[in-house]
Amino acid sequence: MKKKVVSLLMICALSVGMLAGCGSSETQNQATGSADNTQTAGTETVAETKTPEAADDANLTATQQIIKQAEGMTLEELAQKAIEESNGKTFYGVGNSSRGKAALPLFIEYLQSIDPSYSMEFDWQQPKNNKIFEQLTADSLKPEGTFAMTLIQDGNQIESKMTQTGILDTFIPKEWAEANGTTPDAVDGYLALQTLNKVFEYNCTGSKVYDNCWDFVAEDTHALFMDIDSEVVGKNFLYMLTEDKYAAMLKDAFNALPADEQAYFQPTIDEMESEANDLGLGADGKYALAWIKLWVGSYNAQTDDGPICNTLVSDSATDQCGLLVYSKLRSVEESAGVSVNNIKVAAYQDGYKGIGGYGYCHYLFVTDNSPLPWTACAFIAYMTCTEDGFSAWGKDMGGYSANPEVAKAIEATYQHSTGGNDENGNVVYESKNDRGFDWWSTDGELVLEDPEYCASVSFTVGSWIELLPKYTAE
Structure with a gap:
């Protein structure tokens, strides 16, 4: 890694x-x-x-040598290096999140607090349709690249296309490592800016209850979900279900179902046993493949999470469900016929069994042919080690800083855990009270992306998924 x-x-x-x-x-x-x-x-x-x-x-490489030095330096020391390197120049960044554009002016202000004469122009690009990998690959062919760094998602493609090929280099800030109780050279992995979660939600204006993750693949159920060909991290979610830990969660959830509901799923599970063996999966792999097959064959493909959220919070979406970015609830405008109280977060309900959703990361890298490597390292350290640096993302529930000290400061400022309460502490919108990463990654049974595992099964499990028939909405 x-x-x-x-x-x-x-x-x-x-x-x-x-x-x-x-x-x-x-x-x-x-x-x-x-x-x-x-x-x-x-x-x-x-x-x-x-x-x-x-x-x-x-x-x-020259950039890797700079990174090795930078990993022993404080943010303030890196800032001095950045000022020397990039004063009067233009910084180009590229990312899956547009908020890098919001973080850069704050970073420049931070450098100006050290040297008032410092100035830097910037340009932040956000390629559409997952073209970021093509853009970075093309830029890597230049002796000196255009992009100084990137904020990027999809651990599978990062592993196989970006890091194993030497296009991107990981920089671990000293203070980030210390906050996590380690040292930069002991970190075997990528630097995550944050983990985001997509969670199962359902419209509760009717009588239907989703109290088990298998309910989302039940007969005649068509959950709203961004198509796996539109947002590839959705494929990583499916890949991760085949990992032993998450396959066991699916088995346990199946065992908690009433006998009549088990009877509907059992033929598919039995059918998947030989497939799981052929793919080299663990003892519970057939449960994962059965869930994946049923999910791909039933979900109602959408192009974005925003419209999914807008649909589910409407009075007219009775009994519908979906898997979507949790933070979308923050932007719901209450009106006649539209309310956050029209939905429930499945994992928050008493007695819910099984996976509550999945989590994936925004990772930060320095390009190996970076024109401004010291400035890139300083910017990365600023975003991951300070509350101001993370503030562009901090206002959203469901996005958790990988730095525990920053995460604590963000919660103190934005109070996501009580985001659905009124000024007197009364719960108004229960679904907006974020239980936090520690809860989601344990009790909430969030499926967490592991880039190395995703890359290891992307050909085998991935090829199998590509052959599955998809649901086509009428």
Whole structure:
């Protein structure tokens, strides 16, 4: 993940070193920054101890060498480097979230608080239709790229197309790592700005109750959902269901169903047993494949989460359901026939069984041919290590900073956990009281994206999903 490309170079360097008779540490220890340097003292031994590190640095790209230095620096130290590098220049960023454009002016103001004479122009692009990967790939072919950094989602394609190919580099801010009780060189993964959740919701103006995740794939149920070909993170959700942990959750939820409801799903589960074996899935894989097959064959494909939310909160959407970004509820305008109280968040209801939705991340990377790598590192540290830096995203419930200190500050400011209460503390809109990431990732049984797992099954499970028949709304 974070250090995979670097690790391969390290292995080559160490192999050459060993053939030359030089001492070296274990490759894994080099990758995690925990080399065993317990040799006895002496001139020759000192040279041997330093050789692997020197070889490692020599095999780093210019941007990776800057990142290695930057990971030992505070935000203020990075800011000084950014001021020296980018004063009077233009910073180009690209991302899946338009709010990077809102964060950049705040970052510039922060740098100006250190040096009032500092100035920087900026341009933030948000490619449509998942073209960000093509844009970054094309930019990577230049000796010096246009884009300094990116904010990007879809762990599967990031893993297979961006990091394994060396197009993007992970920078772990020192203060972010400290807030998470670790150090930058010990982080084996990508830097997440935030985790967002999509949750199961249903219109409650009628008598229908959704108290089990299998209810969303029941007969004649057509949940509203962004088509997996429109928003590819939806495919990652399906990939993750086949991971042992989440497949077991689906099995447990199935076992909690009444016998008559189990009878409807059992033939599909039995049918999927051989498929699960062929795909190399675990013991409960057939439950995951059955749910996926039923979901793909029944959901009502939509182009965006906004219209899904607008539909479900309407009086006229009796008994309809959907899987959508939780934060959309924040923008609902109450009126005659439209109310947040027309929906329920399934996982918040007493007795609900099974997965409550899924979570995916916005990740931050420095482009390997970044024209302004120090400024990119400073901007990334600013967004992930300060409340002001995260404020462009902080107003939304259902978006959780990966920095626990920033998350705590954001909650104190925006009070998402009581967002549905009036000034006297009375609950007015229960569905808007966000229970937070800690709850969602445990009791809420949120399915969390793992880029490495998604990439490992994207060909096998992914190819199987591509062949599934889809529901076509009349």
